[in-house]
Amino acid sequence: MLRREISRTLRIKSSLPALFTKECRNYGTSYSTVHQEPSGPQIKTEIPGPKSKALLKEMMDIQQCGSVQIFANLEKSAGNYFADADGNLFLDTYTHISSVPLGYNHPALLNAFSTDSDVRTLVNRPALGVFPSDDWPKKLRNVLLSVAPPGLHHVMTMMCGACSNENAFKAAFILYCTRKRGGRTTFTDEELKTALLNIPPGSPELSIMSFKGPNRNGAFHGRSFGSLATTKSKAIHKLDFPTFEWPVARFPEYKYPLEEFKRENEQEDKECLADVEDQFDRWEKKKPIAGVIIEPIQAEGGDNEASPEFFQELQKICQRRGAALIMDEVQTGCGPTGKMWCHEHFNLQSPPDLVTFSKKMLTGGFYFKPDYLPPQPFRIFNTWMGDPSKLVLLEQVIKVIKTESLLQLVEETGKILKSGLHTLETEFPFMINSVRGRGTFLAFDVATPELTG
Amino acid sequence: MLRREISRTLRIKSSLPALFTKECRNYGTSYSTVHQEPSGPQIKTEIPGPKSKALLKEMMDIQQCGSVQIFANLEKSAGNYFADADGNLFLDTYTHISSVPLGYNHPALLNAFSTDSDVRTLVNRPALGVFPSDDWPKKLRNVLLSVAPPGLHHVMTMMCGACSNENAFKAAFILYCTRKRGGRTTFTDEELKTALLNIPPGSPELSIMSFKGPNRNGAFHGRSFGSLATTKSKAIHKLDFPTFEWPVARFPEYKYPLEEFKRENEQEDKECLADVEDQFDRWEKKKPIAGVIIEPIQAEGGDNEASPEFFQELQKICQRRGAALIMDEVQTGCGPTGKMWCHEHFNLQSPPDLVTFSKKMLTGGFYFKPDYLPPQPFRIFNTWMGDPSKLVLLEQVIKVIKTESLLQLVEETGKILKSGLHTLETEFPFMINSVRGRGTFLAFDVATPELTG
Structure with missing residues (x-):
């Protein structure tokens, strides 16, 4: 080799x-x-x-x-x-x-x-979280939900891949904290006050885990400050910027051809999964892991793939540890792997908790399990919340x-x-x-x- | 009262x-x-x-x-x-x-x-940082630079207000660190390695200062993780999310009518400026302040205004301290104050270092002084870098x-x-x-x- x-x-x-x-x-x-x-x-x-x-x-x-x-x-x-x-x-x-x-x-x-209606969508860009147009629920259903990953029936729209990932992080943090509060959906005065001061308990010490190979470059999840903390592909994206110190686990590095190195690669999967478990233990006290973000194929990191078995076991660990499994399909989504979503190749026992998309989908956003519906409005929110004119284009893409x-x-x-x-x-x-x-x-x-x- | x-x-x-x-x-x-x-x-x-x-x-x-x-x-x-x-x-x-x-x-x-050309711009959304279309430099000049704040001749496009602010932060961090390196524009192996590990010196402990009134709500600069750290308007945006502990200074709270409380409000300006100086001192050791972000009128925080004198003095402090003054004109830009940019009301001795925009401008982005041109490419960068179809609309807005x-x-x-x-x-x-x-x-x-x- x-x-x-x-x-x-x-x-x-x-x-x-x-x-x-x-x-x-x-x-x-x-x-x-x-x-x-x-x-x-x-x-x-x-x-x-x-x-x-x-x-x-x-x-x-x-x-x-x-x-x-x-x-x-x-x-x-x-x-x-x-x-x-x-x-x-x-x-x-x-x-x-x-x-x-x-x-x-x-x-x-x-x-x-x-149609006139499509042009109006383009020209009068609405604040989708407050005043969407009357055809928006139908559009969400007929366009985005028509190609939802099997088993997922909820979707939020966003602007780009980075903000889709960051809002998936937010959904993970919200569920993690709500559970920790024993399901309480109101906030104490201390939580409200400290959130505005950027300190715990309102702004807690929590983390998102991402992946990096020992020899290759690693994950790419975007360049905004939250997503950048999980990006491990190139130093030039990160230099000079303050960031969160968050856990990183090993992404498998296989020997090829796969069939020739079956035993070695299975061993590699095992070691990487052991590292994931180890990270959960090590960060439990310092900054508990609320979510794990992973690309089905690490794209910018050098097209690193992992086996269906690796992803199946990873999902089990996440479920056992109470952390969200966030599948970043920004590069792999919308067909290039022969399925609409690359993780469909993995035969997971249930859908990933959150599946983020952008790029070929022309709009950012994420699909999610109903557990990740925030108990309050305005949590996963911004002024535009995406751009309905992109769905006019995406509708045609899906049709073709x-x-x-x-x-x-x-x-x-x-x-x-x-x-x-x-x-x-x-x-x-x-x-x-x-x-x-x-x-x-x-x-x-x-x-x-x-x-x- | x-x-x-x-x-x-x-x-x-x-x-x-x-x-x-x-x-x-x-x-x-x-x-x-x-x-x-x-x-x-x-x-x-x-x-x-x-x-x-x-x-x-x-x-x-x-x-x-x-x-x-x-x-x-x-x-x-x-x-x-x-x-x-x-x-x-x-x-x-x-x-x-x-x-x-x-x-x-x-x-x-x-x-x-x-025109066919405009429709192609809409349909073939380019990666502007790598393969812009041949009319893009002209569009930047004829559309965005035609309404640039007086004295600013450089502009980057972005997607939305939050990512415009975050990329202005990045520009501030890059200049701050480049100066600290004595102008060196290459990176040491240690810097490259630690950046990927999310630790100093590659990912340094630096901060951006924002503002909050003692009694009113404060700044709003967006909801992505970097911009959210500077947002001080409502707890609901921030609860349950890990964040950066960054400095916050007092934004003036005036008594009205202004002419009746001239002396009190001048005193308020002085106290707030003293607080700014104090924050610079206090954070110098812990997380030096590389930039100060402020709205010309705190919008979501309750329409809090500050005097031209306050902004003039704030600019002087930033210059003396070597921190970028980032004017967040996401809400105030594009005309609602009777000038294209609200800070034009302030008679600043030179333009703000960075002026961010979005919303009414239909595209995100920021104007900046040439000092803030990063010495390397790929530092202020993402896949789309904005959306040229929004400039087709903005061109008409400016014309009207x-x-x-x-x-x-x-x-x-x-x-x-x-x-x-x-x-x-x-x-x-x-x-x-x-x-x-x-x-x-x-x-x-x-x-x-x-x-x-």
Whole structure:
């Protein structure tokens, strides 16, 4: 194995394969200028090209945008192909940081705001926690609950992945504290007073546990201060910022091919689960763990996967310890693994307590078990509570996924792709190895940084 | 004075007065069903009416939505009038939690997405920190920088007010730490390693100071975990959540009418500024203060205002102490005080270091001095970094504000309204008092809760 030489991971996260051309045919689109998906990538200039470089220079006068790689030409982007300002065409296997669920300029989306009612939703953005519009309960049911993880029937909308995770933390803290109060749903004067002073008992010392591999990067759950405390993927996200000292348990690091290292990987699961138990013990006195947040596949951390058995046992530990199991499906949700939610691969004995989403779902939010309904209003709350115009788009995304059986297509395509990658790693073991993932959410390691291209 | 009996504050935050009918005339709107603004409020049912009650019951099956008061009928809402599901019409002096800048269904907004390019912006939401579209630098300049606070020429976009404030905190922490490192812009192995462990020196013990009155509620800066640590308005936002213990200084509490209590209020300013200095001293060893966040008018805290002199002196203290002055204009920005930014009333000797916005601006974000440009990319960063489709709407909002001289109108209307309220408090001192605010962002106290109606 080239384990020790591995320095980079290549990821393939094309979620819902390019049925763009087919889509164009199926939708009697009224949109004027839908381009056909190009026949292949085309590189005309150095990357970034002169136009992207000029735009970057212009933008550097306004903000620190050293992270910008190239500028998009949204008119010419189509399907799985991303067009840049210089006329280059890229096959976007990353689906724009997992944020473009049906490819670029999908006709179903271009024509989404076709009724006066949809345009009003877009223009009069309501404060959903106080004055939602009269069609909102129906939208929640017909759009978000129509694709809820099996067994979950409740949902809150939010703005983005980070705030979805943070509000799932809040739901976990609320249930934990309510139980600790013996079910009391009112607050003492001391609790009310100390909450405003940022000290216990009103603002208690509690924690959320997240995961990190011993050798690889770890969890990514967002960059707002609460979610950032659980993020363990890259130091650059965290440097210079005060944070919460919270528990971190080991995420499994498997040896590949899986079938060859069955015993070692089972042992790895056991050790990681023992570490989870150990963290619960160690933090019990200091900052009890109210919730455990985990990605079904650690995405930014390097596409680290864990076995269904690991997740099943983790759920049992959480249940026994009275901590919420928060499944962060911000990257894995909405189809890329061949199921709507990646944790559906795990055959859990009951649904996760909270399942957070964003990115491809176009709106943030989280599904949850009824235990996590706060006993009081205004606890899981902010001014906007999401953006109903995103549900207008998501409704079309879900319709296309269902009509075109895209989940099945992801599964079939993923199998072919993974099998091809397995063939390649057998043929070129000194170049690539550790092929892994589910659906088209696949990754492999390469021997040297140069090989990432 | 009725100071001791005061139990409720009534607020009037109609930002940009109802020029809806005028707008309808001026815009050759192509939108099919723009309603005229109603001639007045109309209450047909009990509040909430039977339809709102039925919808609330339906929604309670999906989430905790006890905060929902009534459901909107977006088709019938027009201008300053909010229509509910039961056919009631309300004069919305709160502009939908300060989020509707030009009233409901403004024709300029209904027709905003008129070009293919705008629709593509809406449908292909880019990751702005990595792959913005080729028109983005121009949009930043022509839309957001066209209304930048005087003296500020840099801007970052974000999703909402809370994440705008948190990213302003991050900018403050980055500059504070960079200075402390003597300008070094690389990181030591220890810093990189400890940042991932959530401990110093990588994740240092630093703080942001916010404000609270001794008798009134205090600051509101959002509900995500970082911003929530600085929020001091209501315990219900904070209960059961772990938080940062961070410094809080006294926000002035004035006696009204201002001209009658000039000496007392000057003394109040002095005491509050002394408290600010005191906090800097007290936290220096424990958790040094890297930034001070303050609202130009504490909105959720009860419309508490402070004098220009207070803000001028506060800025001097921040400069002397090397802490960022973060002006939270999430509620006060975009016109309601008669200036685009409320802090323009304060004649500061230089702009605030960071000015955050959201709500009426329709997009989150913050303006900042060039010192606050992080030396590295990916520091102030997330997947979406805002939403360009909101700038399509904001561009129209700004156009209407300028074309119709709405800021001037707010100033004139506000003067008339405030003068009327002053007459009322003179005539009925046992009912209302403490008239205060700027532009149409006005408030007064009433003697008993019943009087709030």
